[in-house]
Amino acid sequence: MFLMFSVGNRQSTINVFNRTGLALCILLFSAIMYGKEYHVSVKGNDANSGAEATPFRTINKAAQVAYAGDVITVHAGVYREWVNPPRGGASDDCRIVYRAAPGERVEIKGSEVIANWQKVQESVWKVVISNVFFGDYHPYKDLIYGDWFDARGRVHHTGEVFLNNKSLYEKETLDKVLHPVANTGIADAEGSTYTWYCESDNQNTTIWANFHKYDPNKELVEISTRKTCFYPEKPGINYLTISGFYISEAATQWGAPTAEQIGMIATHWNKGWIIENNVISNSKCSGITLGKERGTGHNVWLNDRSIDGSLHYIEVTFRTLQNGWNKEQIGSHIVRNNEIFACEQTGICGSMGAAFSLIANNHIHDIWTKRQFTGAEIAGIKF
Structure with missing residues (x-):
């Protein structure tokens, strides 16, 4: 038999x-039903097997070999990568689980450390970076834009500069870095004088920053380089669990309900994710996004002002229904027990992707505190 x-x-x-x-x-x-457990460590190697004694080096490597029922356990350290899962679980009971090892601090960052700063004057420093460094995504050429976004008459890049895990304030001229003026209309007026400005040509990008009393070559200085930290590029990646991570410092884009929405964790409008027990911070725009994909429209009002934005949103809604949006394919997520802060658009957003979901017991605070831009899509939670 x-x-x-x-x-x-x-x-x-x-x-x-x-x-x-x-x-x-x-x-x-x-x-087979219970699956395998793969391990990831900053001391590992992607040529390894992924066993506990021979772990992988990157989370992405583990993602490439994981199938429904498998668990990916990531050990202490900082992982500077965009996790792009190629597949999901088979059901709510047969998931792919991404988890931080119990009791260990595991960080996924959308940034890179930048050294070799050169002093310009007093507290102002600069660094020149080859554009090759940024690969196929350049946050210091990419501008924030979108439906219902108000730039307040100036440019804003998706990139950001961080001093000891705190973001500086981007300025539109070098003079405002050389001679910063405090914004007394916000809570952190002193912090608003820690400023940066950038210029890019075909070969290099130059960033100037005012670090005040700090020497950037002796402190932790990072710049955002990735547009997200955890996001599957393709749809149909369902039933994932993301648990216990510190996720921060991605160069995220404005996420209108009529556009593709990509936060630092983004579901790509898939189904049945569990996002729990994470600390999510320092996103240029949004922390977690549960929608929308690009195919049914991307910033449609920005591209056609002949009708009101609300009518465009209705049209987008009908297109999603015509393209197969339904409970069997999208939503039914669980987002719980996360702390989300220092995001300048939303803590959590998701146009139609949050349907049938449970959003519970999340501590969301200090959203849109820098007040550098504004718009109709700003909130702790915006669905």
Whole structure:
């Protein structure tokens, strides 16, 4: 007698001759059902097997080999990468779980450390960075824009500069970095004098920053380089769990309900994610986004002012329904027990992607505190 069974892409055939063979079959089936556990460590190597004794170096490597039922355990350290899962789980009971190792601090950052700053005058420093460094996404050329976004008459880049895990204030002229003026209309007036400005040409990007009493070559100075930290580029990546991470410092874009919405964690309008027990901070725009994808429209009002934005949103809603939006494919997420702060658009947003979801017990605070831009899509939670 032969038994054939499969989970995900794994298929096995067992020749069962007797009770011993049947018992072996059951044990093997149980092992497949419960999946594998892969380990990731900053001391690992992506050429390893991913076992606890021979961990991978990057979360992305683990993502490439994980299938439904598997667990990815990430150990202490800072991981500077965009996690782009190629597949999801099979059901609510057969997920792919991404988790920080219990009791360990695991950070996923959308930034890189920048050294070799040169002093310009007193508290102002500059650094020149080759554009090659940024790869296919350049946050210091990419401007924030979108439906219902108000730039207040100036440019804003998706990139950001951080001094010891706190963001500086971007300015539109170098003079405002050389001679900063405090914004007394916000809570952190003193902090608003820590400023930065950038210029880019075809070869290099130059960033000037006013660090006041701090020497940037002796402190932790980072700049945002990735547009997200955890986001599947393709749809259909369902039933993922993201638990226990510190996620920060991505160069996120404005997420209007009529545009693709990509936060530092972004579901790409998929189904059945659990996002829990994370600390999410320092996003240029949004922390967590539960929608929308690009195919049904992207900043449609910005591209057509002939009708009101609310009518564009209604049209987008109808297009999503025509394109197969339904409860079986989108939503039903759980977002719980996260702390989300220092995001300048929203803590959590998601046009139609939050449908049928549970959003509970999240501590969301200090959203839009810098007041550098404004718009109709700013809130702690905006659905």
